[in-house]
Amino acid sequence: MNQVRIGIIGMGNMGTIHAKSLLNEEIEGAKLTAVLEVRKERLEDLQENLGDDIKVFADEDAFLKSGSVDAVLIATPHYDHASLAIKAFKHRLHVLCEKPVGVYTKQVREMNEAAKSSNLTFSVMYNQRTNPVYQKVRDLIQTNELGEIRRINWLITSWYRAQSYYDSGGWRATWAGEGGGVLINQCPHQLDLWQWMTGMMPTRMRAFCYFGKHRNIEVEDDVTAFTEYENGATGVFITSTGEAPGTNRLEISGDRGKIVVEDNKLTFWRLRVPEPEFNKDYKGGFGSPETWKCELPVEGVETGHKGITQNFVDAIRKGTPLLAPGEEGILGLTLSNAMQLSTWEDDWVTFPIDEDLYYHHLQEKIKNSTMVKHNHHIVLNVEGTH
């Protein structure tokens, strides 16, 4: 394939950003050929801005059947991600899906099955996987430089959002519109990186979500989650959209040392001998293993959204391995679902989670929602966001 013809589904905040990259020819081997936008009031403006070379569709079926795209980039509200992806696969279209891949894992499992049987290229916009710092952390863990993981601690409270943010879109921060708050909208990156870097999913979790604690919203805006892993490690994940200035500090402790990432800077402490070995040989009272604070090269630049889109296009054109395979989207989402479920049940959640129970709770939340918002659909300036 000489050029991958891409159609964007959903021309809101993120769809607009992706369209610009394609129109500016920032993605090699790809071009924007169509967009699908269901909000009829936006169609005229879109056609005018995009020009005659880009087809603007309001009808989903017409778009999918048009033959004018080889691949779709899905940037709609979250609930539609999985069903749209499934439809796209049926129409033999490759899929790059914005995060989160869906709202509940039941739905995403179906999408993954459709992707698998289609043999098409399926990727998810986990753009923070392109960050060399997190790639280095993953490297240190995968090559056993850190040793057996003992503790993971991520304080990610730098997702500050004022009430005006929540008021800017009718679907935002509602059970029916997003199916969650900070976990489903802001944190999918960290929830994915958490499992991607460590290669571990919990065996069980106890989480404490607070709904509308800092803002007039019905979904969670403050979360603390505690996890246990099969190897005995534990983890804590803390997030909030109500704190300023927030913190983004990840610490992973292993039996050969410790990694801290704060302000996008990686620090690695390496034990001269692994801790279990020190413990076995040491005969004194208060001693501890000799520790070396190491400066490691962190090479490369974070290519972000464009990097993921380029990788997706390269996978289609050249068979390049995907950095963020779509099928992996379910892992971070499972963590997110588990955090809400543990809170609703006020109890431990064991993995694999009870997907039906989660779905049942979510439907109850939607049914009992009293949050009515005016459907502003303000397109925000999202420069500098993730």
Added chain:
Amino acid sequence: MNQVRIGIIGMGNMGTIHAKSLLNEEIEGAKLTAVLEVRKERLEDLQENLGDDIKVFADEDAFLKSGSVDAVLIATPHYDHASLAIKAFKHRLHVLCEKPVGVYTKQVREMNEAAKSSNLTFSVMYNQRTNPVYQKVRDLIQTNELGEIRRINWLITSWYRAQSYYDSGGWRATWAGEGGGVLINQCPHQLDLWQWMTGMMPTRMRAFCYFGKHRNIEVEDDVTAFTEYENGATGVFITSTGEAPGTNRLEISGDRGKIVVEDNKLTFWRLRVPEPEFNKDYKGGFGSPETWKCELPVEGVETGHKGITQNFVDAIRKGTPLLAPGEEGILGLTLSNAMQLSTWEDDWVTFPIDEDLYYHHLQEKIKNSTMVKHNHHIVLNVEGTH
């Protein structure tokens, strides 16, 4: 009183340190006049080392009735702290008690009542309250510079202890000997500072203790605790004796900024306008309050054990207010008891905690203990410990 005559009860690791300070005349207005040591095999050495001016007692009653001391410094294993303090008050002796003030709050409550009715001076060896950094944090909170507290996060995993440490004393890390592990032995300082700096005790807690996870011991050596406060704030406290290199990082977030203490260095971020005010006025999408990273003077030096002892002596001699009143020892201990209790019940613990239930659990642990240790009584070199 010209000079306070002090008797030390328990000449183990800490008792020996305190004796040295007194003998070296490092505490103004106080002198060591007697010691009580129940381990008969140590008496001869003690008398030889201390010289003829210091009376060495093996019998508790004889020591308390001797008339040779005005005040006692209790440095025995924890279980005996409260009962010894109660006896000392009965003999009209002032009491400076090593941390923790006791093992279970029921016992400590009785001690506090005895102290109160005695009108004698009662202090606890919370030497980290003399650290100007923590004093500054307390100051920033008490004067509302930080605003309403929203989150407290303390990662205190720098209490590394090898197996040899636990093997060095028969009472160490057993239910019968210490009544706990990292919470009762290493963490009393942080548990105290946690409530002392913030002025807040939780309304409820959910904690996850692991017993003998890293070492061959029966008590907890790894803990994660989650707390809720009346004002809506939450907290996380994480500790371990099995990690290297450990971390000691405290973060307190308020609605006017954020404090971080790491490596004994305080950093304060101040919001130009309080967060609720920003949130009310802001009309944009992704903005957050203007934040100033401030450099604050932190004055004074950490006087440590000697500082607390000096303050205790000054309180007796001159009525100087106590920096660490003994009655406050119960607060940190309550946090510690609550963490174990929540784990044992595998449920939330609400405050005030069920002291009888805690006591019942503890007795069961003691009864069912299979941990038999050889009673080494090795005196460790504790220079540089806390």
